[in-house]
Amino acid sequence: MHLVYPTVLAALLFAIGVYGVLARRNAVLVLMSIEIMLNAVNINLIAFNAWLQDTLLAGQIFGLFVIAVAAAEVGVGLAIVLLIYRTNETVDIDSLTELGDAQGAQRDAQLAQRGVDRSAAGAGAEAQVR
Amino acid sequence: MIETSLSTVLAAEEVSTPFQLAGTTWPDFAWLIPVFPFVAFFVILFFGKRMRTSGTVVGIVAIAASLVVSLGVFSQAYLHPGFVEEKKVILTPFGDGRLTLGMKVDGLAALMFVIVCLVSLLVQVYSTSYMDGDSRYTFFFAMLSLFTTGMLIVTIADNLMLMLVGWEIMGVCSYFLIGHFWEETPNSNAAIKAFLTTRVGDVGFMIGIFILFWGAQSFEFSTIIERAESGEMPRNLVVAGTVAIFFGAVGKSAQFPLHTWLPDAMAGPTPVSALIHAATMVASGIYMVARLYPVFELSGPALNLIGVLAAITMTMAALIALVQDDIKKVLAYSTVSQLAYMTAGLAVGGYTAGFFHLLTHAAFKGLLFLGAGSVIHAVHSNNMSEMGGLRRYLPRTHATYLVGCIALAGIPPLAGFWSKDEVILDAYWAAGFGHPHEDVATSPIVGKMVFASAVVTAVLTAFYVTRMYCLTWLGTYRGKGTPHESSAAMTVPLMVLTVPAAVLGFWGSPLWPDAHNIKRVVAFAGQPYHAPELLPIVAGTSVALAVLGVVVGFAIYGKGLPRRDPTLHMGLVTKTLQRKFFLDDLYLHAIVRPTRSTIAAGSYWLNQHVFDAPPNLAGKGAVLAGRAAYAVDRNVIDGTVNGSGRTASFTGRALALVQNGNVQAYATGMFVGVLALAVAFAAR
Numbered sequence: 001m002h003l004v005y006p007t008v009l010a011a012l013l014f015a016i017g018v019y020g021v022l023a024r025r026n027a028v029l030v031l032m033s034i035e036i037m038l039n040a041v042n043i044n045l046i047a048f049n050a051w052l053q054d055t056l057l058a059g060q061i062f063g064l065f066v067i068a069v070a071a072a073e074v075g076v077g078l079a080i081v082l083l084i085y086r087t088n089e090t091v092d093i094d095s096l097t098e099l100g101d102a103q104g105a106q107r108d109a110q111l112a113q114r115g116v117d118r119s120a121a122g123a124g125a126e127a128q129v130r
Numbered sequence: 131m132i133e134t135s136l137s138t139v140l141a142a143e144e145v146s147t148p149f150q151l152a153g154t155t156w157p158d159f160a161w162l163i164p165v166f167p168f169v170a171f172f173v174i175l176f177f178g179k180r181m182r183t184s185g186t187v188v189g190i191v192a193i194a195a196s197l198v199v200s201l202g203v204f205s206q207a208y209l210h211p212g213f214v215e216e217k218k219v220i221l222t223p224f225g226d227g228r229l230t231l232g233m234k235v236d237g238l239a240a241l242m243f244v245i246v247c248l249v250s251l252l253v254q255v256y257s258t259s260y261m262d263g264d265s266r267y268t269f270f271f272a273m274l275s276l277f278t279t280g281m282l283i284v285t286i287a288d289n290l291m292l293m294l295v296g297w298e299i300m301g302v303c304s305y306f307l308i309g310h311f312w313e314e315t316p317n318s319n320a321a322i323k324a325f326l327t328t329r330v331g332d333v334g335f336m337i338g339i340f341i342l343f344w345g346a347q348s349f350e351f352s353t354i355i356e357r358a359e360s361g362e363m364p365r366n367l368v369v370a371g372t373v374a375i376f377f378g379a380v381g382k383s384a385q386f387p388l389h390t391w392l393p394d395a396m397a398g399p400t401p402v403s404a405l406i407h408a409a410t411m412v413a414s415g416i417y418m419v420a421r422l423y424p425v426f427e428l429s430g431p432a433l434n435l436i437g438v439l440a441a442i443t444m445t446m447a448a449l450i451a452l453v454q455d456d457i458k459k460v461l462a463y464s465t466v467s468q469l470a471y472m473t474a475g476l477a478v479g480g481y482t483a484g485f486f487h488l489l490t491h492a493a494f495k496g497l498l499f500l501g502a503g504s505v506i507h508a509v510h511s512n513n514m515s516e517m518g519g520l521r522r523y524l525p526r527t528h529a530t531y532l533v534g535c536i537a538l539a540g541i542p543p544l545a546g547f548w549s550k551d552e553v554i555l556d557a558y559w560a561a562g563f564g565h566p567h568e569d570v571a572t573s574p575i576v577g578k579m580v581f582a583s584a585v586v587t588a589v590l591t592a593f594y595v596t597r598m599y600c601l602t603w604l605g606t607y608r609g610k611g612t613p614h615e616s617s618a619a620m621t622v623p624l625m626v627l628t629v630p631a632a633v634l635g636f637w638g639s640p641l642w643p644d645a646h647n648i649k650r651v652v653a654f655a656g657q658p659y660h661a662p663e664l665l666p667i668v669a670g671t672s673v674a675l676a677v678l679g680v681v682v683g684f685a686i687y688g689k690g691l692p693r694r695d696p697t698l699h700m701g702l703v704t705k706t707l708q709r710k711f712f713l714d715d716l717y718l719h720a721i722v723r724p725t726r727s728t729i730a731a732g733s734y735w736l737n738q739h740v741f742d743a744p745p746n747l748a749g750k751g752a753v754l755a756g757r758a759a760y761a762v763d764r765n766v767i768d769g770t771v772n773g774s775g776r777t778a779s780f781t782g783r784a785l786a787l788v789q790n791g792n793v794q795a796y797a798t799g800m801f802v803g804v805l806a807l808a809v810a811f812a813a814r
Contacts (some may be wrong), residue, residue, distance in 0.1 A: 018801060021794070021797055022794055022798050023794070052648055091795060093792075094792065096791070096793070097790060097791025097792055098791060099791055100789055100790045100791020100792065
C-alpha cells in the first residue's frame with residue numbers, strides 16, 4: 001500500500017479532531033475530538049513504521065505508548081467533566097470561564113477609578129468588591 | 131575472681147566475632163568509627179536547637195554506635211594479637227611520595243578506639259545533667275562530637291598528614307571547649323593560652339613530619355618504619371625527625387616546658403576536663419610516639435631527650451600538686467605528672483608499658499575528674515578549703531572517687547599499680563640494674579634519672595592524692611549550704627568507670643593468660659615482646675613508698691583540714707611551688723611582654739605609616755568614585771529599573787484582556803501558532 005493513503009486518512013481525521021476541539025461546545029465531544037487527533041497520529045506512526053521498515057519497531061512501540069497515555073488522559077478528563085457537571089450543572093465549555101480574568105480586568109479598572117492599587121489593597125479589597 | 135568474670139565477658143565477645151558479611155570482619159568497618167560522631171556533629175550543629183533534647187541524643191547514639199564497632203574491632207585484636215589491617219585511598223601524588231586517606235587498624239588503635247569511645251560516651255551522658263540549663267548547651271554537644279571525631283581520626287590515621295588533621299581538629303575544639311564560659315576573661319585567656327602553647331609544639335610536629343617525609347619519601351607510618359629500620363632513611367634524619375616530632379607531643383601531652391597550658395585549661399567545664407585533659411587529647415601525643423615507636427627506638431638521642439623531660443615533668447608537676455587548693459588543679463597537675471610516666475615508659479623502651487598506663491590512667495583520671503565535677507556541682511566551689519566531710523552528703527560519688535584515688539595512688543590490686551609498676555620496671559632495666567630482655571637505645575644515666583624520679587613521684591603522688599581525698603571527703607563541711615548528691619545521669623557514668631579503674635590492671639599483669647595480655651595485643655607485629663613481670667624488689671619498693679605516702683597523708687590530714695596546712699607553710703618552697711617554679715612568670719617576662727611591647731609597638735608604627743598608606747589612598751579614591759557612581763545610579767539605573775517596571779505593568783494589563791476564560795479561544799491561539807510555525811519551517 002502506498003504511503004499516501006494512510007497519511008491522507010490521518011490528515012483528514014486530524015482536521016476533524018481540530019474542528020471538534022475548537023468548535024464543539026460539549027466538553028465530552030471535545031474530549032472525543034482529542035482522541036480522534038491522537039488516533040490520527042497513531043495512524044501516521046504505524047504507516048511510517050511500515051514504510052521505513054524500522055527493525056526496532058519504534059513507531060509501533062510509540063503508538064502503544066500513545067494509546068496508553070490516551071487511556072489515562074481520557075480517564076482523568078472524564079472525571080473532570082463529571083465534577084464540572086456536578087458543580088455547574090452544565091458541560092458547556094463556553095459558559096465555563098471562571099478561570100478567566102476578564103472580570104478581573106474590569107475590576108481593576110473600577111478600582112483604578114477609585115484610586116486603589118489592587119496589589120496594595122490585597123485580599124480584603126477584593127472581598128469587598130465581590 | 132574478678133579475672134574470671136572478665137574472661138567470661140571476653141568469651142562472650144568471642145562468640146560474636148563470627149560476624150561475617152561476605153568475608154568481611156569488624157576491622158573492615160573501622161572507618162565507620164570516626165564517621166558516626168562526624169555526622170552527629172553536623173546534625174547537632176544545624177538541627178540540634180530544633181530538637182526536643184537539643185541534639186544530645188544524636189551525639190550519644192552516634193558515639194554508642196562507634197563504641198559498638200570499636201568493641202568488634204577490639205575483639206579481633208584481642209583474639210588475634212599482631213593483626214594489622216590497612217586500607218587506603220590515594221588522594222594525590224606528593225613529591226616523590228603520595229598523599230593518602232587511609233586507616234591502619236591494629237591492637238594499638240583498637241584499644242584506643244575503645245577507650246576514647248567509652249570515655250566520650252560517658253562524658254556526654256554526664257554532661258546532659260552537668261551542663262543542663264547552659265546557654266550554649268547545643269553548641270557544647272556539637273563540639274564534644276567534633277572533638278571525639280578528631281581523636282578518632284588521630285587514632286585511625288595511617289599517615290602523618292591525616293593524623294595532623296585530627297590533631298588540629300582537637301586543638302580547635304579544645305580552644306572552644308576550654309573557653310566555653312568566655313564571658314569571664316580568665317576563661318577566654320586560658321583558651322587562648324592552651325591554643326597558642328600547643329601551637330608552639332605543633333610547629334615542631336610539622337617540622338618533624340617534613341623531616342621524616344624527606345627521609346622516607348612517605349607520610350605513611352608503615353613505610354616510614356620500614357625505611358627507617360632497613361637503613362634506607364639516613365640516620366641523622368631519623369634522629370632529627372623524631373626529636374622534632376616529639377616536640378608536638380610535648381605540646382599536646384603537656385610535658386615540660388610546654389605543660390603550663392594544661393592546669394589553666396581547667397577553666398573549661400569539668401566534663402571537658404575529664405574528656406580532653408585526662409583521657410583523650412593529652413594522650414594523643416603519647417599515641418603518636420607509640421605509632422612511630424620502632425623509629426624512635428632507632429633514635430637514642432630522642433629517647434634520652436624524652437626521658438629527661440619526662441623525669442623533670444613528673445616530679446615537678448607532682449610537687450606543684452601538693453600546694454593546690456583547687457581540686458581540679460590538683461587533678462590537672464596529677465595528669466601532667468602521670469602523662470610524664472607514660473612518656474617515661476616510652477623513653478626507656480617500654481612502649482607497651484607506657485601505653486598500658488595511658489589506658490588505666492584514662493579510666494581512673496576520667497573517673498576522678500567526673501567525680502570532682504559532681505562535687506563541684508554539689509558545693510558550687512572548686513576550692514577544697516570550702517569542702518570537707520562530703521562523705522556523708524555524696525555517698526555514691528564518694529565510693530567511686532575513693533576507687534579512683536586508690537588507683538591513682540598506685541596501691542595494688544587496682545589498675546594504677548600494675549601499669550605504673552610496668553613503667554618503673556622498664557626504667558629499672560634501662561638504668562642498668564638487672565638484666566634487660568633486649569638492648570634499649572636509652573643511655574643508662576637517663577634510665578637512672580627516670581627510675582629515681584618515678585620512685586620519688588610515686589611517694590608524692592600517694593601523698594597529694596591522700597591530701598586531696600581527706601580535704602574533700604573527711605572532717606567537717608566548711609562550705610555554704612547543704613550539698614546534695616548528683617542525679618543518676620552523673621553518678622552512673624562514675625560507677626561505669628569504676629569498673630575499669632579497679633580491674634583493668636589485671637589485663638597487663640602476669641596473672642593474665644600470656645597469649646592475650648595487653649602487651650601482646652599492643653605490640654607491633656614482628657617486634658620483640660616480653661611478658662609482663664613482677665619483680666619483687668621493684669614492685670615491693672613502689673608499693674611500700676605508695677603506702678608511706680598514704681600513711682603520712684592520713685597522719686596530717688586524716689581529721690580534715692589542719693589549722694596549719696604543712697604544705698602551705700614551707701616558706702620559699704611553698705612560694706616556689708605556688709608560683710609553679712616561676713615558669714609562667716618566665717614566659718610572661720621573657721616572651722609575652724617583650725613581644726607585646728617592642729614588637730607590637732614597632733609593627734603598629736609600621737602598619738600605620740607604611741602598610742596603611744596605599745589603603746588610605748585607595749579609600750579616598752573609592753569615596754570619590756562612590757559619589758560619581760551614586761549620581762549615575764540615581765539618574766540612569768533607577769530610571770531604567772522604574773521604566774521596566776512600568777512597562778511590565780502596562781503589558782500585563784493589556785494581556786489580561788486575552789485571558790477571557792474561553793478554553794477554545796486559547797486552543798485556537800495554540801493551533802494558529804503551530805500552523806504559523808509549520809508554515810515558517812516549510813517555507814525555509
